[in-house]
Amino acid sequence: MGGLFTLAVKYAGASQIRISAATGIAQGRVSQLMRGQRQVTDLEVFERVAAGLGLPDHARMLLGLAPLNIASPNNDNDDEHQEQTRELTARIEAATAIDPAMVMILTTDTNNLRLLDRRLGSVAIAEKMRAQISQIRRAHRHAVRPGIRAQLAHVLSETAALAGWQAIDTCTLNDAWDHHESAIAAGHQADNDAVLAYARGQQAYVLIDLGRPAEAAEVIRHVRATYDHRVPGHLRTWLAAAEAEAAAILGDEMACRTALDQAAALLPDEEADPSLPYLALNAHHLARWRGNCLVHFGDPETVEDLRSALAGMDGTFNRAEAGLRCDLAHALLAMGETDAAQPHLYRAEHLATMTGSRRQGRRVRELRNALIRATR
Numbered sequence: 401m402g403g404l405f406t407l408a409v410k411y412a413g414a415s416q417i418r419i420s421a422a423t424g425i426a427q428g429r430v431s432q433l434m435r436g437q438r439q440v441t442d443l444e445v446f447e448r449v450a451a452g453l454g455l456p457d458h459a460r461m462l463l464g465l466a467p468l469n470i471a472s473p474n475n476d477n478d479d480e481h482q483e484q485t486r487e488l489t490a491r492i493e494a495a496t497a498i499d500p501a502m503v504m505i506l507t508t509d510t511n512n513l514r515l516l517d518r519r520l521g522s523v524a525i526a527e528k529m530r531a532q533i534s535q536i537r538r539a540h541r542h543a544v545r546p547g548i549r550a551q552l553a554h555v556l557s558e559t560a561a562l563a564g565w566q567a568i569d570t571c572t573l574n575d576a577w578d579h580h581e582s583a584i585a586a587g588h589q590a591d592n593d594a595v596l597a598y599a600r601g602q603q604a605y606v607l608i609d610l611g612r613p614a615e616a617a618e619v620i621r622h623v624r625a626t627y628d629h630r631v632p633g634h635l636r637t638w639l640a641a642a643e644a645e646a647a648a649i650l651g652d653e654m655a656c657r658t659a660l661d662q663a664a665a666l667l668p669d670e671e672a673d674p675s676l677p678y679l680a681l682n683a684h685h686l687a688r689w690r691g692n693c694l695v696h697f698g699d700p701e702t703v704e705d706l707r708s709a710l711a712g713m714d715g716t717f718n719r720a721e722a723g724l725r726c727d728l729a730h731a732l733l734a735m736g737e738t739d740a741a742q743p744h745l746y747r748a749e750h751l752a753t754m755t756g757s758r759r760q761g762r763r764v765r766e767l768r769n770a771l772i773r774a775t776r
Contacts, residue, residue, distance in 0.1 A: 401440045401449065402433045408453060409434075422452035428574055444541075488542075495542035503551045506536055510559045511677050518680075518717050521755025522566030529566065533559055540586070550590050557586035557595040558678055561602055568605055569719065571758040576606045594635055597627035598678060601639050608649060609759070617646035633668040634681050640666055641681075641689045648693040656693050663689070684712025688724050695731045702731045722751035722760040729767050738774050745771065 408414040416434070420427040425445065432438040440446060443464070450460045457467035466484050509532055516525050536559055540552040564579035580603035587596030601623045607616035620643045628636055644659035663686060671682050688709035694702045706728040713721055725748035732741035745767055752760040 401446075402436055404449070404453070405430060405434050419453075423449045424452065425449070426574055426578070442537075491538070491542040492544060495539055496544065498539050498543060498548055498552065500548070500551065503548065503555060506532075506539075506552075506555050507558075510555060510562065513559075514562055514678065515716070517562065517566060518719065521719055521757060522569060523756030526566075529559075529563055533563060540589075553586045553590035554592055554595060557583045557590055557592070557599055560586060561595070561599045561678065564599075565602060565605075568609060569755075569757050569759045571609070571762070573606050573609055577603065580606065593627050593630045594632060594676060597623050597631050597639065598635060598676075601642055604642065604646065608646060613646050613649040617643065617650060620646055632673050632676060633666055634673045634676050634679050637663045637666045637668075637686065638679055638681055641686065641693075644693050645689070648696040651696065653697050656697075660690050660693060680717070682712075684709050685720075687712070688720070688727070691731065692723070692727045695727050695734070698734050700735070703728065703735070706731060718751050719755045719757050719760065722748045722755065722757060723763070725751070726760060726763045726767060729771075733767065733770055733774055736774070738771060741767075741771060 405414075405416075405419055408419060409416070414422075416427050416430045419425070419430050423430075423445075425433075425448070429438060433440065440449070446463045446465060449455075450463060450465050455463070457469055460467055461480060513525055513528060513532060516528075522529070533556075536552060536556045540549060540556050543549040543552055560579045560583035564576050564583060567573070567576035567579055580599055583599035584596060584603070587599050590596075601620055604616040604619040604623075607613070607619065620639060624636075624639045624643060628639065631639075640659050640663035644656045644663060647653075647655035647659060667681070667683065667686055672680065687705045691702045691706035691709060694705065706724060710721075710724055710728065713724070725744040729741040729745040729748065732738075732744070745764060748760065749764045749768075751757075752764055
């Protein structure tokens with residue numbers, strides 16, 4: 401693929417930006433492909449490239465794609481046509497084996513990966529995640545029965561959103577954006593407001609990490625306005641807390657506190673909603689989120705909120721605990737309690753290393769520098 405793009409630049413006068421616009425591949429990824437740093441393996445991407453660059457049928461077939469003109473000018477393509485027919489038939493036949501029980505197995509596999517991610521981090525399960533997404537995509541792409549296709553789209557949306565959050569955590573933001581786009585598209589096909597609202601809301605964190613919190617806040621406000629009364633209580637709480645976090649980063653204390661109060665009012669009494677396996681949100685988690693927001697404003701209640709959240713953690717959310725320890729160290733440093741901050745920072749560094757969290761590792765380094773300055 402990199403060679404094809406190089407030919408397009410050399411002989412057709414195309415730029416990387418024009419190739420990106422024509423194929424739907426981000427310009428940065430086009431550059432990586434041309435340098436041989438990435439490869440294309442997804443059939444859907446090959447199809448987009450062929451269509452975007454207007455490849456003739458003989459070139460499409462070299463990429464393993466069907467010709468647009470079945471009556472090809474070459475008369476010796478019957479074997480290739482038959483091979484493609486057999487291949488497509490086999491894929492559709494394989495997809496017909498997917499029934500509700502198989503969908504439940506795939507859903508359970510994604511949930512298990514989610515639990516492993518919380519404990520071990522994304523790096524430890526990267527290969528399993530890629531295999532899971534690939535399997536679900538193949539089944540969904542060739543599923544014929546509408547009911548099964550919608551169920552597979554639901555699982556695909558959840559799995560792609562999980563992959564998107566993992567990419568945010570490892571600071572691979574281009575991949576994070578792409579995974580969330582996949583999750584959003586699958587959410588539309590699943591016709592499920594909850595997975596769609598979650599994927600769109602979580603994608604805002606890519607914008608936050610890109611240093612664009614105002615746009616993130618706008619996205620979250622739009623998602624809340626569109627879906628707030630159409631999704632379960634735990635998700636409404638999550639969206640309100642996400643809006644509070646974006647407002648905190650923007651330094652808008654009033655908007656932050658208003659959204660936090662709304663989140664607290666919306667939080668259901670039940671510990672969890674089985675229809676939302678991708679959300680772990682109770683009073684302790686919300687206290688952690690509240691502390692994460694209010695630490696931006698030097699609120700003296702922040703330390704107690706964070707200590708309460710830490711006491712309520714069940715020990716399986718290692719990456720989340722790393723973030724919480726960073727917040728607590730931040731709050732204690734702001735109060736001048738450097739000795740009290742150090743053990744939390746040490747523990748946060750250990751957890752960030754263990755889970756491979758570059759996002760939390762970056763925060764640890766920033767806080768360690770702040771600690772050094774405070775003790776001089």
